[in-house]
Amino acid sequence: MKKSFYTIITFARLNTKRYFRDRLAIFFTVVFPLIFLVIFGSLFHNTSNVSFKVALINQSSSPYSQQIVAQANKTKVLKIDPKVQTLSSAKEKMKRSELDATLVLPQDFGSVRNGIPNGQLTVYYNQNNQQAASTLASILQDQFNVVNTQFVKISTPFTVVTKSTNQSSLTQFDYTFSGLLGFSVLALGIFGPVNVFPELKKQGILRRLHTTPLRVWQYFTSNVLSQSVIGLFSIAIMFSVSVLVFHLHMKGSYISLAIFAILSIFTIYGIGLAIGGWAKNERQAAPLGNLISFPLMFLSGTFFPRYLMPEWLQGMTNYLPLTPVIDGFRLIVTEGKSLFALGPQLGLMAIWAVVIYFIAFRIFRWE
Amino acid sequence: MSIVKIRNLTKRYSGKTVVDHISFEVEKGEIFGILGPNGAGKTTTLEMIEAIRPIDDGIATVNGINVAKNPQKVRYLIGVQPQSPAFQDKSKIKEILVMFAAAYGEKIDSKIFLEDVDLTEKADAYVEQLSGGQMQRLSIAASLVHSPQVFFMDEPTTGLDPQARRHLWNLVRTIQAKGVTVILTTHYMEEAEMLCSRVAIMDNGKIVAIDKPKNLIKKLLATGFKKEHQVEQANLEDVFIDLTGKHLRE
Numbered sequence A: 001m002k003k004s005f006y007t008i009i010t011f012a013r014l015n016t017k018r019y020f021r022d023r024l025a026i027f028f029t030v031v032f033p034l035i036f037l038v039i040f041g042s043l044f045h046n047t048s049n050v051s052f053k054v055a056l057i058n059q060s061s062s063p064y065s066q067q068i069v070a071q072a073n074k075t076k077v078l079k080i081d082p083k084v085q086t087l088s089s090a091k092e093k094m095k096r097s098e099l100d101a102t103l104v105l106p107q108d109f110g111s112v113r114n115g116i117p118n119g120q121l122t123v124y125y126n127q128n129n130q131q132a133a134s135t136l137a138s139i140l141q142d143q144f145n146v147v148n149t150q151f152v153k154i155s156t157p158f159t160v161v162t163k164s165t166n167q168s169s170l171t172q173f174d175y176t177f178s179g180l181l182g183f184s185v186l187a188l189g190i191f192g193p194v195n196v197f198p199e200l201k202k203q204g205i206l207r208r209l210h211t212t213p214l215r216v217w218q219y220f221t222s223n224v225l226s227q228s229v230i231g232l233f234s235i236a237i238m239f240s241v242s243v244l245v246f247h248l249h250m251k252g253s254y255i256s257l258a259i260f261a262i263l264s265i266f267t268i269y270g271i272g273l274a275i276g277g278w279a280k281n282e283r284q285a286a287p288l289g290n291l292i293s294f295p296l297m298f299l300s301g302t303f304f305p306r307y308l309m310p311e312w313l314q315g316m317t318n319y320l321p322l323t324p325v326i327d328g329f330r331l332i333v334t335e336g337k338s339l340f341a342l343g344p345q346l347g348l349m350a351i352w353a354v355v356i357y358f359i360a361f362r363i364f365r366w367e
Numbered sequence B: 001m002s003i004v005k006i007r008n009l010t011k012r013y014s015g016k017t018v019v020d021h022i023s024f025e026v027e028k029g030e031i032f033g034i035l036g037p038n039g040a041g042k043t044t045t046l047e048m049i050e051a052i053r054p055i056d057d058g059i060a061t062v063n064g065i066n067v068a069k070n071p072q073k074v075r076y077l078i079g080v081q082p083q084s085p086a087f088q089d090k091s092k093i094k095e096i097l098v099m100f101a102a103a104y105g106e107k108i109d110s111k112i113f114l115e116d117v118d119l120t121e122k123a124d125a126y127v128e129q130l131s132g133g134q135m136q137r138l139s140i141a142a143s144l145v146h147s148p149q150v151f152f153m154d155e156p157t158t159g160l161d162p163q164a165r166r167h168l169w170n171l172v173r174t175i176q177a178k179g180v181t182v183i184l185t186t187h188y189m190e191e192a193e194m195l196c197s198r199v200a201i202m203d204n205g206k207i208v209a210i211d212k213p214k215n216l217i218k219k220l221l222a223t224g225f226k227k228e229h230q231v232e233q234a235n236l237e238d239v240f241i242d243l244t245g246k247h248l249r250e
Helices: A002-020 A023-044 A063-074 A087-096 A126-153 A171-204 A205-210 A217-244 A255-278 A282-299 A311-317 A322-335 A339-363 B042-049 B071-077 B093-103 B110-114 B132-144 B160-178 B189-195 B213-222 B236-242
Strands: A051-059 A078-080 A103-105 A120-124 B002-013 B016-027 B031-035 B057-062 B080-082 B149-153 B181-186 B198-203 B204-213
Touching: A002 A023, A002 A217, A002 B093, A002 B236, A023 A171, A051 A087, A051 A126, A063 A078, A063 A103, A078 B204, A087 A120, A087 B189, A087 B213, A103 A126, A103 A171, A120 A126, A126 A311, A126 B236, A171 A205, A171 A255, A171 A282, A171 A322, A217 A339, A255 A282, A255 A322, A255 A339, A282 A311, A282 A339, A322 A339, A322 B189, A339 B198, B002 B042, B002 B181, B016 B042, B016 B057, B016 B132, B016 B181, B016 B204, B031 B042, B031 B160, B031 B189, B042 B149, B071 B080, B080 B132, B080 B160, B093 B110, B093 B132, B132 B149, B160 B181, B160 B189, B181 B189, B198 B213, B204 B213
Parallel strands: A051 A078, A051 A103, B031 B181, B031 B198, B080 B149, B149 B181
Antiparallel strands: A103 A120, B002 B016, B002 B057, B198 B204
């Protein structure tokens, strides 16, 4: 037993050393998920501020219209394209979806009637931008209402007020982050062994190990250990970047996260071991690896949250092996749940691990 | 005393018999050669005794242990040098030895083993920086970390230059001197003649002759065989070694 332990630890230690010397391996397991992180991070970073790209065409010369133009230039909601001066060129740009809408202040805007200035602003939009246009119209109407009350004193009996309840609510990025952690586990657990094992078989490295008393379970265990170390390293880097650059709100404990990450890597790496261990060469490994990893990637919520899926699909994808991994990460990171509260996720992962490793042991080939 | 005993050993691949009921015994401490053209079944024979290829028929025993029934026990007794040794990139030479010893559950000092094969200076080099000859020597060291009783070498000198080959022959003799039984396959008759105490010649999965190299030659001469040309006292390889020296090149 003690000898077995030494065997496993030595193999795991040397595996890990080898990994940190291999730039290509580091690229695929650390830099690759990090690229996705930066892309998604930048995409979702500022989504709390809605804005519209518009053209503002002022045909009036009244002081009121000048004031509105000045005001519009200040608001963050409107991004005004300064180059567009005519309605026809605005329409051209709207056709290419470069503009969401065009605001026109007609010639008579701001003309004084009965001592009160009058005017009607027109919002032009394309058919496919109807939603943006109506949102824009209601925002502008709100702003006009504020102006209107200065001219006409009226009391409004029923009003709506919006108030923010929670300053640190989840951003879109917080949501995406747990998906990306799932992606990095997938990259580490499936892409890695699917590439490495056929190569080891081709060079006869595994066959040679087979001439020694090394057992399959010892070999698997040492690989799981080194992969866990590498996985924690990769996740730690993703965390640092997310907290420092994208202001991720980590609510749970880092210990829960680390333990959960190791269990996730254990489960998912079993899939890679099964595929790579079974395949005789890369022509068998690559298609099978893609066949299994791509559905997992898109159906378990790595890049888009699963709540966007139709309900029947959510029900089915609930039971995929990567789903509890991503759900668990999300519950720890965004809801601060401890490991003990993750019973359903850990249970499902345990069932998968038993099935996966049963298969992996059965179909493993040394050459 | 025989350390390896083979009786009617047979291997079939999809109906074709590649090793056909062969029998032989290897004495403890000898260097035993298996000769034969490509596809004769040499490698398959070795792999069956090494317990990495299932035996279809017959019995192989190493030190009295049945290979088919007790493969794990046999693995502790044997060392295996494959035809084209390869190790994972980014491994240091000393780490390879530590890893192989660990496969047997043993802790070793890699220095001693590297000294045996003249690789002490390369201890911290990566495997991908080694030459063909150095790779062979590393591979031999890796096969011997657990002090096996029987050492299998599959075409150990194929692709080596004459200097590296001579060096390897000396190495094999040193290993034998330590009491290890060596079983090797080769294409080079000169090598077999110089190294092996006995050889088996295989063709089409069968053993066609088995004896000491000298006896086999005597038997042939007894049939009245004569070479077309008178044999010179030296050949081209002797000239080559005379001109380039015996020292190893890397």
